[in-house]
Amino acid sequence: MGKISKKGRLKTLFLATLYLSAFTFGGGYVIITLLKNKFVDELKWINEDEMLDFVAISQSAPGPIAVNGAIVIGYKVCGIPGILCAVLGAVIPPFVILTIISAFYNVFRSNTYIEAILCGMKSGVGAVIVSVVWDMVVGIIQKRDAVLIAIMIISFVLDYYCKVNVVLIIIATIIVGVTKSIR
Numbered sequence: 001m002g003k004i005s006k007k008g009r010l011k012t013l014f015l016a017t018l019y020l021s022a023f024t025f026g027g028g029y030v031i032i033t034l035l036k037n038k039f040v041d042e043l044k045w046i047n048e049d050e051m052l053d054f055v056a057i058s059q060s061a062p063g064p065i066a067v068n069g070a071i072v073i074g075y076k077v078c079g080i081p082g083i084l085c086a087v088l089g090a091v092i093p094p095f096v097i098l099t100i101i102s103a104f105y106n107v108f109r110s111n112t113y114i115e116a117i118l119c120g121m122k123s124g125v126g127a128v129i130v131s132v133v134w135d136m137v138v139g140i141i142q143k144r145d146a147v148l149i150a151i152m153i154i155s156f157v158l159d160y161y162c163k164v165n166v167v168l169i170i171i172a173t174i175i176v177g178v179t180k181s182i183r
Contacts, residue, residue: 009078010085012043017070017089024066025121031066031090032058033132035073045077052139060170066090147180 004012016038024031032055039046046054054076058068067090074086101108108114140148151173158164 006078006081009045010081013074013077013082014085014089016043017074017086018092019089021066021090022093025125029065029132030125030128032069033128033135035069036135039073039077046073048139050076052136055136060174147176151176 017035020031020034020038024034036051040048040051054069054072057072058065061068067087070086070090071083074082074084076082078085137152140152155169155173158169159166
């Protein structure tokens with residue numbers, strides 16, 4: 001993690017999660033890519049494999065993905081103080097934005113300009129989600145692990161075509177992952 005002090009890492013962690021949370025629209029899946037860009041690619045505090053593990057943990061744990069992602073990254077970077085800084089940074093922007101929106105709900109509800117902005121943002125969010133999925137698929141394929149590739153394909157087919165409950169798919173993948181790691 002370089003020669004940066006713990007206080008400096010905490011400050012960077014807080015400001016990064018605050019910034020990412022403030023300018024991320026579309027939910028947790030979008031922020032995961034931005035967290036990867038910041039903490040894996042730019043700061044190099046986390047490696048690709050750890051980030052994939054963090055994404056899996058964030059998705060399978062109860063609660064918002066953005067907060068879960070902040071928790072695991074904060075813990076990895078600075079332990080418990082890192083969790084507090086990262087979660088605080090991730091929670092402040094949505095709290096402020098939702099407070100403002102709720103105060104002016106009637107104005108926002110019927111404003112055609114706001115509706116048009118949100119419609120345009122949906123397209124951008126879709127592109128970012130596709131980018132996240134692509135990066136994860138490429139990472140799994142590069143490992144050349146037949147079990148991981150099979151899990152990915154089977155999970156997609158079960159969810160998309162067979163409409164199997166996602167909870168069941170997650171439980172099955174956990175069992176396969178634990179069984180694989182025991183061997």
